[in-house]
Amino acid sequence: MSSPNGTGETRTVLAVDIGGTKFAAAAVTADGGMPVRAEVPLSAFASADAALAEVVGRVTARVDRDGIEGVGIGSAGPLDSVKGSVSPVNIPGWRDFPLADAVSRMLPGRPVRLAGDGQCMALGEWWRGLAEHTPSRAVLGMVVSTGVGGGLVLDGTPYLGPTGNAGHIGHIAVDPGGEPCPCGAAGCVETVASGPNMVRWARANGWSGEDAKALAADARLGHPVALRAFRRAADALATAILTAAALFDLDHVVVGGGVAAAGTVLFDPLRRAVTGSAGLGFLRRVRVDPTSLGRDAGLLGAAALVLPQDSPC
Ligand SMILES: [Zn+2]
Structure with a gap:
C-alpha cells in the first residue's frame, strides 16, 4: 500500500x-x-x-x-x-x-x-481512469445528462477558474440565436445535447417515446428520428469538443452521464463528427471515450x- x-x-x-x-x-x-x-x-x-x-x-x-x-x-x-x-x-x-x-x-x-461535479468527474477520470492506461496532460471531462457539464485537468492540475466555474462546456453556443437556454443565453450545447432536450426535439419530430433511455433504445433499433436526435447531439458535442481542443490542445475527452450510457449510438457519430470536422492536425489526435469509472x-x-x-x- x-x-x-x-x-x-x-x-x-x-x-x-x-x-x-x-x-x-x-x-x-x-x-x-x-x-x-x-x-x-x-x-x-x-x-x-x-x-x-x-x-x-x-x-x-x-x-x-x-x-x-x-x-x-x-x-x-x-x-x-x-x-x-x-x-x-x-x-x-x-x-x-x-x-x-x-x-x-x-x-x-x-x-x-x-x-463542480463536472470538474471532479474530469479529475477522477484523469487520476484513476485514464492514468491507468495512457497518461494524459490535457483532459476534458464531460457529463451529458439532464444538463451538460464538464471540467478540465491541465498539466495534471484541475483548472477551476477564479470563481470555480471553469469547464461549463454545456454553455458554449453551437447555434447562436437558437433555442433559449435556462442560463439566459441561446443555442448552447445543452439546448441540443442534454437528455431532456434530445427527447423534446425527437418528440417534436414524430417520435413518441418517454425519455432519453427509450430514445437510445429506439436509436439502437434503427428508428430514424431517434438516430437523428443522437447525430444532432453528437454534432453539437463535437463542436464544443473541438472548440475546447483548439484552446487547450486536449489529449483526451472522457464522456459520462446518462446520455453517454447510450453507448455506440452516441459515440459512433460523435467520434465521426470530431474527426470529420477537425482541421488542424493536433485536433485530429483528440481521443473521445466513454467514462471507465462511471459514477x-x-x-x-x-x-x-x-x-x-x-x-x-
Ligand atoms: Zn446555456
Whole structure:
C-alpha cells in the first residue's frame, strides 16, 4: 500500500458528491481505494441538509474519524469556490448554501475543498481512469445528462477558474440565436445535447417515446428520428469538443452521464463528427471515450482535490 505521508499509514480523505437527486460520500485512500461508500436519494429526506448529514454520517461512523485528513466536495452548480457555497439548480432549498462550512462542522479542523461535479468527474477520470492506461496532460471531462457539464485537468492540475466555474462546456453556443437556454443565453450545447432536450426535439419530430433511455433504445433499433436526435447531439458535442481542443490542445475527452450510457449510438457519430470536422492536425489526435469509472469518477475526483498524487505524466 502507498504511504505518501511517510508515516507508514495510508492517507484517507472524505469525498462528498452532491448531485441534483442523490448525495454520495466515501472514504478514499491515497491509492484510490474506496473502503467505505454511501449513497442516499435526496427524495427520502425532508431537507437537503438532512440528506447531507445522513450520507456523511454513514461514512464517518464506519471509519476512524481521526484518520480523515481532509474533505473534498464535488457539487452540482453553480457554485462559488471562494465562499464555499453552492446553488444547485435542482435543489431549490440551497441557494448560496455554505456547503464547505456545513461539512467542515461535521469534521472540524480538516482542509475542505469544493469544486463542480463536472470538474471532479474530469479529475477522477484523469487520476484513476485514464492514468491507468495512457497518461494524459490535457483532459476534458464531460457529463451529458439532464444538463451538460464538464471540467478540465491541465498539466495534471484541475483548472477551476477564479470563481470555480471553469469547464461549463454545456454553455458554449453551437447555434447562436437558437433555442433559449435556462442560463439566459441561446443555442448552447445543452439546448441540443442534454437528455431532456434530445427527447423534446425527437418528440417534436414524430417520435413518441418517454425519455432519453427509450430514445437510445429506439436509436439502437434503427428508428430514424431517434438516430437523428443522437447525430444532432453528437454534432453539437463535437463542436464544443473541438472548440475546447483548439484552446487547450486536449489529449483526451472522457464522456459520462446518462446520455453517454447510450453507448455506440452516441459515440459512433460523435467520434465521426470530431474527426470529420477537425482541421488542424493536433485536433485530429483528440481521443473521445466513454467514462471507465462511471459514477465513482466524481467521488474519486473530489478526493483528489485534497489528496496529492504522484503525477502520471
Ligand atoms: Zn446555456
